[in-house]
Amino acid sequence: MRIKEHPILKFDFSKKVQFYFEGQPMYGVEGEPIAAALHDNGVMVLRDSINLKRPRGFFCAIGHCSSCLMEVNGEPNIRVCIVPLEAGMRVNRQRGKGELR
Amino acid sequence: MIRESEMLVVGGGPAGMMAALQGLDNGIAVTLIDDGIEIGGQLIKQTHKFFGSEMEYAGTRGIELGKMLKEKLFNYDNFTYLGKTTATGYYEDGVVTAVREDKEYMKFRPRVLLIATGAAERPLAIPNCDLPGVYGAGAVQTLMNLYGVLPGKRALMIGAGNIGLIVAYQLLQAGTGVAAVVEAMPCIGGYLVHASKIRRSGVPILCSHTILDIQGSDRVERAKIVKVDDNWNPLPGTEKWLEVDLICVAVGLTPLTDLLWQAGCEMRYVSELGGEVPVRNREMQTSVPHIFVAGDAAGIEEASSAILEGGIAGLAMARYLGAPMTDSEYRENSAKYWNELENFRGGPIGRRILEGLKKVLEH
Numbered sequence: 001m002r003i004k005e006h007p008i009l010k011f012d013f014s015k016k017v018q019f020y021f022e023g024q025p026m027y028g029v030e031g032e033p034i035a036a037a038l039h040d041n042g043v044m045v046l047r048d049s050i051n052l053k054r055p056r057g058f059f060c061a062i063g064h065c066s067s068c069l070m071e072v073n074g075e076p077n078i079r080v081c082i083v084p085l086e087a088g089m090r091v092n093r094q095r096g097k098g099e100l101r
Numbered sequence: 102m103i104r105e106s107e108m109l110v111v112g113g114g115p116a117g118m119m120a121a122l123q124g125l126d127n128g129i130a131v132t133l134i135d136d137g138i139e140i141g142g143q144l145i146k147q148t149h150k151f152f153g154s155e156m157e158y159a160g161t162r163g164i165e166l167g168k169m170l171k172e173k174l175f176n177y178d179n180f181t182y183l184g185k186t187t188a189t190g191y192y193e194d195g196v197v198t199a200v201r202e203d204k205e206y207m208k209f210r211p212r213v214l215l216i217a218t219g220a221a222e223r224p225l226a227i228p229n230c231d232l233p234g235v236y237g238a239g240a241v242q243t244l245m246n247l248y249g250v251l252p253g254k255r256a257l258m259i260g261a262g263n264i265g266l267i268v269a270y271q272l273l274q275a276g277t278g279v280a281a282v283v284e285a286m287p288c289i290g291g292y293l294v295h296a297s298k299i300r301r302s303g304v305p306i307l308c309s310h311t312i313l314d315i316q317g318s319d320r321v322e323r324a325k326i327v328k329v330d331d332n333w334n335p336l337p338g339t340e341k342w343l344e345v346d347l348i349c350v351a352v353g354l355t356p357l358t359d360l361l362w363q364a365g366c367e368m369r370y371v372s373e374l375g376g377e378v379p380v381r382n383r384e385m386q387t388s389v390p391h392i393f394v395a396g397d398a399a400g401i402e403e404a405s406s407a408i409l410e411g412g413i414a415g416l417a418m419a420r421y422l423g424a425p426m427t428d429s430e431y432r433e434n435s436a437k438y439w440n441e442l443e444n445f446r447g448g449p450i451g452r453r454i455l456e457g458l459k460k461v462l463e464h
Binding site for chain 2: 001002003004005006007008009011013029031032033036039040044045046049054055056057058059060061062063064065067075078081082083084
């Protein structure tokens with residue numbers, strides 16, 4: 001969900017782009033972190049933890065905690081909190097460590 | 102290819118931006134690398150007005166200040182900004198490595214280096230603290246203040262230091278309910294003016310309280326809080342479940358010092374400054390002569406002090422590189438920043454910082 005009214009800030013949500021999460025089309029704002037767009041769409045679980053397979057979500061937003069590692073356009077271990085959203089991106093939950101190509 | 106440069110700044114928050122400006126003002130070519138999408142670090146998420154005086158831009162909101170510093174920086178032709186670039190290491194031959202946009206591997210060999218990497222949120226060690234919906238306070242600010250995304254419907258804030266209090270109020274401004282602010286200490290740690298705003302909005306600030314448990318299947322659904330005695334022991338019978346979908350963690354920060362360690366800078370554990378921090382002199386120079394430090398990486402404090410420390414470091418780095426300035430000019434300009442910093446640290450929170458600095462500041 002987006003903030004509709006704010007006493008101090010004004011947001012520009014006009015640059016809407018489509019992307020795919022687990023194959024499902026979704027919309028976000030171009031250039032915002034992929035994680036922000038997912039959050040707006042109600043996607044809270046971004047990956048499973050490596051050992052215990054526990055659900056992991058957004059946490060630090062500064063690219064440090066590894067909680068938000070996802071697969072983007074086939075590439076694993078992308079820190080979606082600091083990677084900007086582009087039209088047509090294919091974003092998937094990451095399971096395990098991912099594989100280097 | 103190794104990029105030889107005069108001044109390299111790692112981190113584009115308030116400290117890094119100010120230091121870069123000081124370098125540029127003195128005719129030095131500056132390269133700044135930052136891992137964020139936008140330059141400004143945590144500064145550009147701060148919607149409240151800063152305290153202090155004119156020199157650290159008090160009375161200005163962080164978001165406006167961030168824009169102002171950015172505009173000033175981009176006016177210089179000899180300023181190189183590399184965003185979405187993560188510094189990955191420091192090597193014995195003085196090379197700093199970085200990765201840009203997860204693609205390009207870069208190497209820098211600067212004559213003088215500023216580590217202004219900031220800090221990371223401390224996690225909470227309680228059951229289910231890894232569930233989606235448990236976020237660092239800075240992350241919540243990013244979602245709501247930068248990108249206009251509601252972080253949740255109803256939040257529990259852990260910690261009543263300045264960050265906890267400020268972010269609790271910002272949550273209310275964004276339209277997220279706040280069930281309570283809990284603080285394990287017997288009193289709040291932040292400024293009273295921030296606490297008052299929250300109380301006026303009807304949100305309880307529960308001191309001598311802590312969080313015990315979190316429940317939810319694949320995201321936060323509820324949290325258990327409890328009153329604690331003077332020795333931090335939970336008092337039986339005072340447990341309470343709160344229905345919340347967001348737990349905002351503001352229990353302190355840890356300086357991000359990886360590069361300083363790799364460079365062999367002398368480090369000391371100083372609890373008042375948030376953990377292991379580098380020994381430095383009044384020029385913000387570390388034990389490795391060409392490496393300087395400023396902002397939260399030097400010790401957890403505030404944006405205002407990061408700005409002033411950045412100014413001090415930037416000026417000293419420019420002099421280190423031989424920028425044309427007389428000794429008396431240098432001393433005069435550096436003293437201006439120091440005086441401001443001392444004024445800023447005059448309050449009760451600053452007293453603690455000063456105690457900590459005694460342990461790492463060498464003359």
